[in-house]
Amino acid sequence: MTDPAVRELAAAVAALFPPRVERARVDAWLTAALNDALARVHDGAVIPDIDMARFRAELDAIDFETPRPLEALLEWSIERMEHGIVQMTNPRYFGLFNPGASFPSQCADRIVSSFNPQLASSASSPVPVALESHLIRAVARRAGLGLQAGGHFATGGSEANYTALICALTCAHPDFAQRGARAFPGAPVFYTSRECHIAWLKIAHQAGIGRQALRLVDTDGSGRLDPQALCRAIAADRASGAVPVMLVATAGTTGGGMIDPLAPCADIARREQLWYHVDAAWGGAAIASERMRTLLRGMERADSITIDAHKWLATTMGCALFISARPAVLSEAFHASTSFMPSSIAGVDPYLNSVQWSRRFLGLRLFLALGAAGWAGLGAHVERSVAVIEQIRARLTALGWSIANDSPLAVLDALPPTPQDVRVLVRRVVAAGRAWVAPASFEGRDVVRICATHGATSERDIEELVSALSAAAC
Numbered sequence: 183m184t185d186p187a188v189r190e191l192a193a194a195v196a197a198l199f200p201p202r203v204e205r206a207r208v209d210a211w212l213t214a215a216l217n218d219a220l221a222r223v224h225d226g227a228v229i230p231d232i233d234m235a236r237f238r239a240e241l242d243a244i245d246f247e248t249p250r251p252l253e254a255l256l257e258w259s260i261e262r263m264e265h266g267i268v269q270m271t272n273p274r275y276f277g278l279f280n281p282g283a284s285f286p287s288q289c290a291d292r293i294v295s296s297f298n299p300q301l302a303s304s305a306s307s308p309v310p311v312a313l314e315s316h317l318i319r320a321v322a323r324r325a326g327l328g329l330q331a332g333g334h335f336a337t338g339g340s341e342a343n344y345t346a347l348i349c350a351l352t353c354a355h356p357d358f359a360q361r362g363a364r365a366f367p368g369a370p371v372f373y374t375s376r377e378c379h380i381a382w383l384k385i386a387h388q389a390g391i392g393r394q395a396l397r398l399v400d401t402d403g404s405g406r407l408d409p410q411a412l413c414r415a416i417a418a419d420r421a422s423g424a425v426p427v428m429l430v431a432t433a434g435t436t437g438g439g440m441i442d443p444l445a446p447c448a449d450i451a452r453r454e455q456l457w458y459h460v461d462a463a464w465g466g467a468a469i470a471s472e473r474m475r476t477l478l479r480g481m482e483r484a485d486s487i488t489i490d491a492h493k494w495l496a497t498t499m500g501c502a503l504f505i506s507a508r509p510a511v512l513s514e515a516f517h518a519s520t521s522f523m524p525s526s527i528a529g530v531d532p533y534l535n536s537v538q539w540s541r542r543f544l545g546l547r548l549f550l551a552l553g554a555a556g557w558a559g560l561g562a563h564v565e566r567s568v569a570v571i572e573q574i575r576a577r578l579t580a581l582g583w584s585i586a587n588d589s590p591l592a593v594l595d596a597l598p599p600t601p602q603d604v605r606v607l608v609r610r611v612v613a614a615g616r617a618w619v620a621p622a623s624f625e626g627r628d629v630v631r632i633c634a635t636h637g638a639t640s641e642r643d644i645e646e647l648v649s650a651l652s653a654a655a656c
């Protein structure tokens with residue numbers, strides 16, 4: 183380019199698109215720096231130790247007027263991440279369902295970021311769309327949903343669950359697509375237990391049927407949905423003119439890892455002609471284990487299921503699967519028509535079958551993890567987490583703790599030997615920085631929620647957790 187003005191523009195843009203040699207050099211440096219940082223995180227504190235007042239002041243000084251060298255910014259970013267978050271890659275994070283991400287899924291992110299494919303349409307991304315569809319069918323078969331099942335990847339359990347509600351409403355009334363909730367002769371309502379993930383309230387709000395549409399059914403005293411209470415709630419709603427549209431059973435509740443009675447729920451949904459959705463966002467990973475998959479018996483009768491690969495299947499965030507035994511409903515719910523898209527094939531193009539339009543290639547994360555480990559490897563990961571929790575259970579009960587939940591999955595709701603404010607206890611454990619647990623409420627009692635989330639938690643890590651809990655409970 184000869185025009186000096188254009189040359190100047192090109193020089194500025196080089197910061198965004200450096201030449202190949204420069205990219206390779208920075209890439210190599212970045213890989214090494216990340217490895218070093220993650221090694222320090224593994225042995226270090228689980229909680230952030232950054233001075234946030236100083237950090238905010240630092241941010242205030244960044245006005246984006248003066249460009250800075252990329253390497254300095256990368257170094258700064260890694261350092262701040264090392265000290266500025268609760269560390270999911272620390273094996274003493276016994277926290278919410280967020281995993282230490284598996285290496286194959288991290289590799290997938292690198293590949294996907296490099297090619298940056300657009301997965302809205304099969305014409306733009308024939309290979310990724312076919313790969314995701316193959317993987318969805320493989321997981322559907324493993325979950326027992328049958329050969330006709332289909333679905334797609336979503337950003338998380340909330341998006342997948344939202345998709346389920348839209349499918350249920352679309353199926354429940356032929357005019358829902360055009361007239362929304364007004365199509366129904368009474369208020370549409372749906373059911374799940376009061377131990378459900380409470381994002382269902384936001385989902386009801388988003389879908390336009392209102393938060394009151396969510397019926398939080400009583401549990402059986404052990405954290406599982408009570409089928410009799412469910413039948414009573416449905417009968418009362420029908421008597422008052424409301425229109426039941428969906429039943430959601432949870433396979434692995436967020437607080438206590440409990441599995442609702444999936445087969446009885448399937449019977450009730452069939453009898454009442456409700457869309458049957460199983461929210462297996464976390465617990466769905468049990469399908470990977472030959473020994474544990476029978477725990478989910480009844481799930482194969484669902485109209486749809488949610489499984490978050492970014493929970494117990496340990497991919498990077500966010501990577502959920504929405505799978506339906508009736509994939510034609512997706513095309514009915516999410517169809518659109520436009521001239522600018524490179525392809526418009528109902529039942530194939532992701533933008534015609536899901537909430538999103540532009541979409542990232544999420545499926546490669548699970549594809550590489552499953553490909554590298556096989557079902558047996560992912561199953562071993564899931565069983566190992568349960569073994570970790572069993573060890574913690576044994577250690578704590580020997581010290582006089584009691585366990586409130588009776589989950590076969592990898593989460594423990596523990597109570598200290600002497601009655602005390604559990605939230606204070608948890609704050610003490612977290613503040614000490616050597617282990618991370620959460621406060622939760624299970625069947626109305628405050629408990630210490632301990633979940634195995636990291637694939638490499640060792641006996642030493644378990645000992646550190648137990649001694650942190652013991653010290654905090656004194």
Ligand SMILES: Cc1ncc(COP(=O)(O)O)c(C=O)c1O
Nearest residue numbers: 279338339340379436461463490
């Ligand atoms: C049972 C259940 N469903 C849904 C969700 C929401 O999933 P996400 O956070 O991926 O949107 C969670 C999150 O923990 C969950 O535990």
